[in-house]
Amino acid sequence: TQRLLIDTDPGVDDALAILMAYRHSRIEALSITAGNVGLAHTVANALKLTELVGADTPVYPGCPVPLVLPAEDAAHVHGMDGFGDAGIAPAHRAAADEHAALALVRLARAHPGELTLVALGPLTNLALALRLDPDLPSRIARLVVMGGAVTGRGNTSVSAEFNIGFDPEAAHVVFSSWPMFELVDWEATVRHALDFDQAERWFASGDKRATFYGAISKKTRAFNKERERPGLIAADALAMAVVLDPGIVVRAEERHVSVELNGALTRGATIVDWDRRGGKAPNARIVLDVDHARFAAMIAQALGAA
Ligand code: BDR
Numbered sequence: 568t569q570r571l572l573i574d575t576d577p578g579v580d581d582a583l584a585i586l587m588a589y590r591h592s593r594i595e596a597l598s599i600t601a602g603n604v605g606l607a608h609t610v611a612n613a614l615k616l617t618e619l620v621g622a623d624t625p626v627y628p629g630c631p632v633p634l635v636l637p638a639e640d641a642a643h644v645h646g647m648d649g650f651g652d653a654g655i656a657p658a659h660r661a662a663a664d665e666h667a668a669l670a671l672v673r674l675a676r677a678h679p680g681e682l683t684l685v686a687l688g689p690l691t692n693l694a695l696a697l698r699l700d701p702d703l704p705s706r707i708a709r710l711v712v713m714g715g716a717v718t719g720r721g722n723t724s725v726s727a728e729f730n731i732g733f734d735p736e737a738a739h740v741v742f743s744s745w746p747m748f749e750l751v752d753w754e755a756t757v758r759h760a761l762d763f764d765q766a767e768r769w770f771a772s773g774d775k776r777a778t779f780y781g782a783i784s785k786k787t788r789a790f791n792k793e794r795e796r797p798g799l800i801a802a803d804a805l806a807m808a809v810v811l812d813p814g815i816v817v818r819a820e821e822r823h824v825s826v827e828l829n830g831a832l833t834r835g836a837t838i839v840d841w842d843r844r845g846g847k848a849p850n851a852r853i854v855l856d857v858d859h860a861r862f863a864a865m866i867a868q869a870l871g872a873a
């Protein structure tokens with residue numbers, strides 16, 4: 568099994584991804600960023616998740632703000648507390664003292680070539696870690712990023728996806744210095760929305776993880792329905808499915824991806840050189856489709872509903 572470093576901003580769909588990781592793999596550490604909600608909430612939520620599954624995974628608090636410009640959170644989707652304001656009790660455990668970016672650098676050095684890094688939030692901590700240790704990519708076995716909108720249909724602005732739009736400079740640092748990473752974008756997650764009725768059946772299974780996820784995702788599901796989404800969207804869970812079961816990918820393309828920093832309408836957009844016009848070597852393997860039934864089955868398992 569892979570050993571995972573998960574950089575995350577929990578966040579409703581982050582929680583599902585982390586539950587999947589606990590079910591199928593080993594989590595070495597959770598490094599936390601601000602994003603969906605402020606850092607105090609994302610750290611508190613990560614601790615709640617570790618307690619739910621009875622794990623003692625260290626939780627490293629990272630950056631409270633983006634690298635350059637302030638950004639808006641996504642509390643209107645994830646709830647003011649990031650967990651759907653479902654009244655989940657605070658954890659008894661405490662976070663670690665070390666900053667997330669320092670922990671990422673240290674852990675990668677301690678276990679060269681052994682760790683898979685999974686980025687489920689804005690890329691602020693990763694960008695800092697890369698500036699602290701430019702050789703970081705050579706020490707990490709695999710980087711999978713949830714982010715971007717590869718044909719330009721964003722979710723936080725017309726053109727930008729949330730994780731990239733929240734901190735475009737950080738995404739630029741990562742995309743321009745990581746030789747090859749895997750990208751699971753927003754548009755793929757819309758294609759792989761989960762059937763609302765099937766999700767209701769999972770949440771009713773009686774397992775504590777299912778009950779928990781049903782509770783924290785209630786507002787997001789209402790939001791998804793309001794927006795006439797094809798189903799429950801679980802972006803970070805899709806990225807985690809690709810991490811845990813690489814064979815689940817049925818369509819992927821290697822291309823060069825960069826981040827727009829200046830556009831008045833396109834700041835934070837991911838620009839993909841689909842037709843290979845720019846002459847730059849691909850830096851990303853863009854996952855376009857997965858085996859949907861296998862994806863749904865992994866979620867059911869993670870929630871103890873299979
Ligand atoms: C991404 O943004 C966040 O709101 C979600 O947790 C996910 O990581 C989807 O655009």
Ligand code: CA
Nearest residue numbers: 578581687688
């Ligand atoms: Ca996230």
